[in-house]
Amino acid sequence: MVGIGYRKDFAEEFSENTLNPAFIEVAPENWINVGGYYKKMFDKILEKYPLFVHGLSLSVGSPEGIDVAFVKQVKQFLDETKAVEYSEHLSFSKCENAHLFDLLPIPFTEDAVKNVSKNIRQVQDILERKIAIEIVSYYTPIAPEISEIDFINSIVSEADCNLLLDVNNVYVNGFNHQYNPKEFIPKLDLSKVKYIHMAGHTKVASDLIIDTHGENIIDPVYDLFQFTMELMQRDVPILLERDFNIPELEVLQHEMDRLQIIKTNALKQHKHAIIS
Amino acid sequence: MPLSLKTFQYQTDFANYCKTGIYNEIPGVIEKNIKQYRRLVFNNVYDSISAAYPITKKLLGKKKWKKLVHRFFSSQKIQSPQIWYMPKEFKDYIIDKELKLQSKYVFLADLLQFEWLEIEVFMMPDEAIEFLSETNLYYINPEIRLMSVEYPIHLKKAKKITEKDKGNYFISLHRNRETGVVEFTNLSIPFVDVLENLSEKSLNQKSILNILQKYVDETTAKNVFYQFEQIAINNQLLFKK
Incomplete structure (x- = not known):
């Protein structure tokens, strides 16, 4: 199934059934303790679509630990909306008790692995469910001591959490840090991938891509997605993210359709391979 | 605390750079790319605050407004995990700390409060x-x-x-x-x-x-x-x- 990030920018058009996603995804930060016009619309949408929740401010990489009161609010939101999944970012967005509202890279170090894993475990204990953690795009490492792949795999293992594989982020990171995404993805523990994100990005320099979610998905990222699905040989929910520069909704529908076709074909090919 | 003092310091230095634009050298950082974080972080905060206070922004003009947002963001610890609620902290900061600005614009506190309440009422729970x-x-x-x-x-x-x-x-x-x-x-x-x-x-x-x-x-x-x-x-x- 292929879903879409639900945004107020296209909420009115969306309510007229101009898109046909299998599910929707929202950030809890945009809806907790919120009412009014858009909330009423959102509540109606929830009657029709399963909800995936993707957080922004949990900050599992924070040196000072997690905000327990906030996690409890998230739990209430997950319960109220009967959310299917809750995912967050492998990054920090809060430091010295101050929110920065962006996804900052955590140092790839052993002690950061311990800190992040402890934070994720605490979140999972409060939520009474496993969370999926997203590999974020980054534009510079911070004082790295271990490899990115070891950092991610160690956390997923130590925290006993799931993985949200953002294929576009792996593409962006491969480009920005000169590695081959097709060599990176097989090194992940793919059995832990619970959910996949797909999005567009913006190339701002000859050697730098920013993960903007503001453009259409480019062919090499579709190709990497196909590679991933063929490798995983397992059906997981796919989400199309589009946060800025939102086109006509039929363009988004076309992207969702293309993702579904790629996934179906990748899994079908596998079945054929088994039979033959 | 599982985090070493060294890692703690690097994360803090990085976050502080994003807040203030003042960079203390961090090992392994691609210096030409680090400014992207400052830009992304600041623009996000700037856009949210600007959208919340369009009248005040117009009153002060773009240059003064940008400096004001920078003073707020670089000196304050934003407490709300919800970005839509963050402009309230901006308003509170101006009322508490920007006394010189308030003496120039005597109605500034009233104006900010009015603009904020419009958001608060728009967003409040049903x-x-x-x-x-x-x-x-x-x-x-x-x-x-x-x-x-x-x-x-x-x-x-x-x-x-x-x-x-x-x-x-x-x-x-x-x-x-x-x-x-x-x-x-x-x-x-x-x-x-x-x-x-x-x-x-x-x-x-x-x-x-x-x-x-x-x-x-x-x-x-x-x-x-x-x-x-x-x-x-x-x-x-x-x-x-």
Whole structure:
């Protein structure tokens, strides 16, 4: 199934059934303790679509630990909306008790692995469910001591959490840090991938891509997605993210359709391979 | 704490760079790329605050506004995990710390408060009205905030407000339950009294007129209430059941 990030920018058009996603995804930060016009619309949408929740401010990489009161609010939101999944970012967005509202890279170090894993475990204990953690795009490492792949795999293992594989982020990171995404993805523990994100990005320099979610998905990222699905040989929910520069909704529908076709074909090919 | 002091310091230095633009060297960092983080982080905060306070931004001008946002963001620890709520902290910061700016724009605190309440009412959780079985009662829209200001920031263009306008003004901001639009109403003291009483419980017309008659005679009370009622029912400030 292929879903879409639900945004107020296209909420009115969306309510007229101009898109046909299998599910929707929202950030809890945009809806907790919120009412009014858009909330009423959102509540109606929830009657029709399963909800995936993707957080922004949990900050599992924070040196000072997690905000327990906030996690409890998230739990209430997950319960109220009967959310299917809750995912967050492998990054920090809060430091010295101050929110920065962006996804900052955590140092790839052993002690950061311990800190992040402890934070994720605490979140999972409060939520009474496993969370999926997203590999974020980054534009510079911070004082790295271990490899990115070891950092991610160690956390997923130590925290006993799931993985949200953002294929576009792996593409962006491969480009920005000169590695081959097709060599990176097989090194992940793919059995832990619970959910996949797909999005567009913006190339701002000859050697730098920013993960903007503001453009259409480019062919090499579709190709990497196909590679991933063929490798995983397992059906997981796919989400199309589009946060800025939102086109006509039929363009988004076309992207969702293309993702579904790629996934179906990748899994079908596998079945054929088994039979033959 | 599982985090070493070294890692803690690098993360803190990186976060501080994003907040202030002041960079302390961190090992392994691609220096030409680090500015992207400062840009992304600051722009996000700047855009959210600018969207929340369009009148104040226009009043101060882009240059002063950007410096003000920078002073706020670089010096304060934002507490809310919800970015839509963050502009409230900006408003509180200006009222608490930017005294020089407030002395230049004497109505600034009122203006910021007014702009913030528009957001707060637009976003506030839905509140149900419990209608009683008794008929012909007036109910206040529970999705409302009342505020008093010293300057007529809701009646005059900000640039035209002067010290001479200083007085006591009262405003209600409420959310239309169908359209979600936030509407404001300029209130006289008798109607503030009426709305405050209605906040406690629903009232019939006679009770409302009794409140108004503390301030004006019976005929005037009836006339002003009739006019108020037409507007208030129409824009959903009040409901009558």
